[in-house]
Amino acid sequence: MMKAAEGFGTVRTDLALEERERFPGQDKEVSGVSLREWKPEEEGVRITEVKILNDRGAKAMGKEKGTYLTIEARDFEKGGKESWRRLSQVLAREIRALSGAGEMREKERGTAGAGPEGAGPERILVAGLGNLYVTPDSLGPRVLQHLPMTRHYDSQYGDGYRKEHGIASVSGIAPGVMAQTGMETAEILKGIVAETKPELVIAIDALAARSVRRLGCTIQLTDTGICPGSGVGNHRSGLTKKSLGVPVLAVGVPTVVGAAAIVQDTIGAMTRALEMGSKTKGTGRYLEELGPDQQYALIRELLEPEFGAMFVTPPDIEERVEILGKVIARGIRQAFCRRENGKA
Numbered sequence: 089m090m091k092a093a094e095g096f097g098t099v100r101t102d103l104a105l106e107e108r109e110r111f112p113g114q115d116k117e118v119s120g121v122s123l124r125e126w127k128p129e130e131e132g133v134r135i136t137e138v139k140i141l142n143d144r145g146a147k148a149m150g151k152e153k154g155t156y157l158t159i160e161a162r163d164f165e166k167g168g169k170e171s172w173r174r175l176s177q178v179l180a181r182e183i184r185a186l187s188g189a190g191e192m193r194e195k196e197r198g199t200a201g202a203g204p205e206g207a208g209p210e211r212i213l214v215a216g217l218g219n220l221y222v223t224p225d226s227l228g229p230r231v232l233q234h235l236p237m238t239r240h241y242d243s244q245y246g247d248g249y250r251k252e253h254g255i256a257s258v259s260g261i262a263p264g265v266m267a268q269t270g271m272e273t274a275e276i277l278k279g280i281v282a283e284t285k286p287e288l289v290i291a292i293d294a295l296a297a298r299s300v301r302r303l304g305c306t307i308q309l310t311d312t313g314i315c316p317g318s319g320v321g322n323h324r325s326g327l328t329k330k331s332l333g334v335p336v337l338a339v340g341v342p343t344v345v346g347a348a349a350i351v352q353d354t355i356g357a358m359t360r361a362l363e364m365g366s367k368t369k370g371t372g373r374y375l376e377e378l379g380p381d382q383q384y385a386l387i388r389e390l391l392e393p394e395f396g397a398m399f400v401t402p403p404d405i406e407e408r409v410e411i412l413g414k415v416i417a418r419g420i421r422q423a424f425c426r427r428e429n430g431k432a
Contacts, residue, residue: 102295102340103308104138104156107149109298120145128181130174132167134160135182152328154312157182162305172415179307179419184208186311187288187337187423209287209335211239212424214260215277215327217293217314219268223409224343224401228292229262230413235420239284256424259284274325274332281332289336291327292416294409296399297342298349303401304408307341307416314338339420341412343405347398348388355383 101107117123122139138156140146146153159178164171188208214235216228239259241250250257263269263276281289291314297303313328313336329335359375362368375383402408 101298101342103158103297103302103306103342104140104149104151104310105136105158105308106298106302107138107151118145118148121149128178130178132161132164132171133175133178135178136160152312154310155186156312157186157309159307159309160302160305161307162301164305172411173418175307176415176418176422179309179416180422182309183290183337183339183419183423186309187335208424209256211257211284211286211288212259212420213277213280213284213286213289214258214420215273215289215291216260216262217273217291219265220262223406224399225265225294227294227341227343227409227413227416230409231292231416231420232260232262234414234417235260238425254425257286258420258424259286272325274327277327277332281334286334289327289332289334290339290420291336292339294344295340295342297345300345300350300400300402302342303345304341304343304405304412307339307412310338311335312338314340339416341409341416343409344399344401347400350400351387 120140120142122141123136125134125136127134136158138149138158140149140151140153140156142153159175159182161171161175161178164175214232216230216232218225218228220226220229235258237258237260238250238255239257241255241257242248249255261276261280263271263273266272269276277289293314295308297306313326313331315326325331327336327338355375359371359373362371362375363373375386378386
């Protein structure tokens with residue numbers, strides 16, 4: 089049998105939850121990482137919080153220290169507008185919590201030990217990352233299409249208009265991709281941040297997942313910022329507090345999964361089939377004895393030299409991205425506009 093080549097063993101995923109699931113015995117603690125899960129009042133929604141507490145946890149997870157929230161709402165698109173409204177309310181609560189706006193997270197979830205109400209950011213820059221003309225990568229620009237901009241309200245309607253109506257200053261930019269602009273997204277945003285001086289940047293991007301089950305129905309929030317394209321091996325300069333000078337809240341939805349990961353998900357059926365053949369008997373047992381990372385490395389070593397690094401997206405991705413664009417836009421609007429908090 090072939091030996092898995094070095095460098096092929098890293099499962100491509102942007103989701104911290106899936107990185108945590110790589111460790112044997114998911115119920116066991118990983119040093120420097122905390123994990124908890126709950127279901128909010130909204131039906132059909134589950135939230136998992138992965139906190140990377142120190143450098144040891146960051147090294148184990150391969151991600152920056154901080155909080156990663158995964159909101160899973162499978163089949164939400166089938167529930168119609170009421171399901172979308174509930175999901176946007178959950179998203180708004182978690183955005184307020186991570187950004188420091190509104191009440192403390194524990195109080196919003198109805199648990200004990202609530203802290204005082206926080207003022208939260210008043211000036212927000214929303215960056216819709218990705219390529220509008222490539223459907224799986226178009227989430228960021230689509231969110232901006234549905235998100236009203238309010239930064240100009242005071243100059244248009246008179247000083248104090250936004251404060252009187254409880255509306256934060258929201259501005260937005262869809263910086264495109266390097267092939268369109270010849271510039272790194274970080275370079276563009278640094279200039280905008282320096283000129284407009286937001287208190288918070290919200291970066292929205294399409295992600296890569298490890299599991300097909302999470303495509304188009306999972307939203308990840310993190311206060312660590314984002315490195316565009318990392319899940320598909322296309323690394324760009326990171327958008328973080330260190331690089332931009334202001335806190336960065338990243339909102340992402342997985343829209344693609346690597347072909348090798350899909351093949352690995354069928355490894356059980358494949359090994360059983362191999363064991364039934366007289367010429368392949370023993371091969372299946374060899375594959376079963378490999379660890380998940382070794383299996384994935386072997387599959388990539390076989391597939392990618394022949395076909396390249398392929399990524400797969402659902403056939404209904406156009407509809408899912410459009411719905412999620414509206415849900416995320418509504419969640420951001422509700423998070424920073426008191427008049428719309430809790431409303432559709």
